[in-house]
Amino acid sequence: MPINSFDHYPLSWKPDKEKLTKPYYLSLTQDLEQRIQSGELLEGTKLPPQRELADYLDLNYTTITRVYNMAKKKGLVYGIVGRGTFVAPHASGDITIAERVISSDVIELSFVSGFSEYSAPVADALRRVVKKSYLKQLLDYSYIRGHPHHLSAGHRWLSQMGIRTDPDHMSIFTGAENALTVALTSFFRAGDTIAVDEYTYSNFIELCHMLSLHLLPIAGDNQGMKPDALAKACKTQNIQGIYLMPGGANPTNIFISPARRKRLAQIITSHHLTLIEDDLYGWLEGATGHPTPPLFEYLPSRAFYICGTTKNLCPGLRIAFSAYTDDLKETVLHGLSNMNIKTSSLDAEVITELILSGDAYPLVHHKIELAKEACALFDSIFPGVQEGVLSYFRWLPIPGHKKYDIVEQELYQRGVHVYHSGRFQVAPEAKQNYLRISLCSAGNIKKLRKGLLIIKEYISGD
Known part of the structure; x- marks a missing residue:
């Protein structure tokens, strides 16, 4: 044992030596987490x-190393070479984005609902489905990946997104979130590292924390993740996977250019990373008739593509189509079988009815027009902020450095429910704070205008 010389040393974390129990690494990890x-x-x-903590506690250095490594796997801390170990963002709270019951006086600008109030075509499709002669066949356990005609409809849908695949390399999931869960549990193991943008989908962050997966933020710019930064990280870190939203990142709205997609694909391939491509908003660009090929198209192996239908067709019908390279097929089916058994064929039938009847296309067009109107309103109130971008939300820079939960609470008290960039932050330090403002959940354009004006007044007086 080393000679203790740190009894009165001002350590930021000073465990009570008298309360430690064997095994010490577990006791210390629990103390740190608490x-x-x-x-x-x-x-x-x-x-x-x-070494200082080991000396203070009269423990072996390897014991403290084990504690810090366990804390990293739990998402509690992160390390920077040459600088030390720090408490991680979100380690003390839940950043999950989920619908919450809010006061009727508060305008909802946080949850990206996808203009869910417009659902008449979906209700019509549901009425047609319940009259089908094969309805009973949709209520059993058959077809784990999805009924053949559901996969055929999904194949048609994905082809319009620029995906070249076949129904044999597709599956249907209970929404994009479910597809992410199956992918993470199937492709990775606790302690694995996944490269992500500096800001990314908060539920993905929480899901990785739950599965003890380490997220490594990679620097980016207004075109998305920087290929050189990813290549450098791959050389210095043990990275197993990468999660990207090239068709419109949540929350930043950044669109990855075709040239950069090709370069990223080269790096992903050369370093044998597994790609999870979340294309929840790529359809907005695809609606122009000239979709940019997804990253999936540039990868010969280890690629998993997700296309949800909750934002463009119906949020209540939890259906997402996925495509995957041949080498991942058995792994995906194993995960799907053990986590889902199968996706609801009834939900999939309604989405299929919308696609095959052609009703999906005017529904999508109408939502695009609603999004254009909402974006134009935002641009008139906050000119120059992502102006011209067609999206369901905006990424608004705000002054100050208040914690995310304080900003959200202050705005809620003023009558607006909105999310702060702190929920989406993976990088340990943020030079600029933002609000992610949903443009599709207020209920109508009048409420949206009122909510945006409240936010403008708030940040102008901050």
């Missing part, structure tokens, strides 16, 4: 160097 969860150790707090 202090982070309680708010005693705040986000960004630098933890003591491992």
